[in-house]
Amino acid sequence: MYEIQELTAQDEWLEAFPVMHELRTHLDENAYLELLYKMADEGYKMFALFNDTNILAVTGVIIRTNFYDGRHVFVYDLVTYPSERSKGYGELLLTYIEQWAKEHGCEKLALDSGVQRIDAHRFYENRMGFGKFSYGFKKMIDMK
Template structure:
């Protein structure tokens, strides 16, 4: 029987174990930069990182944090969600996002928001059709 578990990752060793999966989404980060950014985000922004283990192996990772804006009020921002390419479409991303939705409700949040790269058409279909998210805006970025 297959075992699936979702674990909050709170130590550098756990973050390091999740890095090979996160690397599929955040290709610009080497392991040291990833570890440094996770540490800073946890300390400064209450960033949470969780992994879905399938048969004792990390196969999907989600990063999220509480935020407050005038637009959304108090909400959860999903910063990162990625599943290893070879095991996509098996429900792991759905389980992780549902886990965060449940956590958010338990913490008194009533909204979750995220952005997704324009090229990630399959991800958009997943968010809209499978997870019932709505497109409400574009995100703009300017490098300085």
Template sequence: MLTENVIEMTTCDDIIKTFPIMKQLRTHLDRDTYVALVEEAMADDQYRLVALFDNDKMVAVVGFKPMITLYYGRFVWVCDLVTDNASRSNGYGEKLLTYVEEWARAHSYEKVALSSGLQRTEAHRFYEKKMGYDKASYVFKKELK
């Protein structure tokens, strides 16, 4: 019997429910900042927040948004993808990333892209070996004070 369910999280209460899992990836955020950023991204940037539930327990979360750039053309950017620490290695990340890929195809986007911290070597193996992603570039950032 299928016990997994993918649900788009759209309300403030939904966003709050995703915070304990997202906090495992975005450790620098407090709950109020997280909620404010997600709500702003949803309103201004077409950000979508989706959770995977197994037996009614949230086990993984993905945030993504459609984009258009000259480099990638029409694509979907995966902003955040995290599986609850207690639920890793059960295929949940694969299910959510596949969900994003299917969403992208259904909405006529040509690619899915993401960045991953240099220290996250296990995640890199997952993206390359399991999911078939190619390393395309380095991402650079600069803090503006």
């Protein structure tokens, strides 16, 4: 039996770190917590899929409003332990988040995915019904 819970306390966030680190490999535990506290202050929510007491997958989301998507849930993170992939856990989490979004007055789910993540794109489009609507662009700002 699987259960999805919102993670709200530091000890829960630390328990989720090994899974999140699979996606956010550039973060060590301290940087992860520092950013997570700031993100939580801005409305970021983290949810985990558990099998008994083990976290198998996590997602991080935020409710946002803008001109092109209206009130929506933006999915920042969705990751499953590599050994647990292709078992439907990502689908369970995104389906849960879709219902959560509906309960919070949101009509859309939005996310970005790195261009190299071909398998993830196939999952989002073919399994979860997402469509490609734009290209994302980034520019690093010289902080000197």
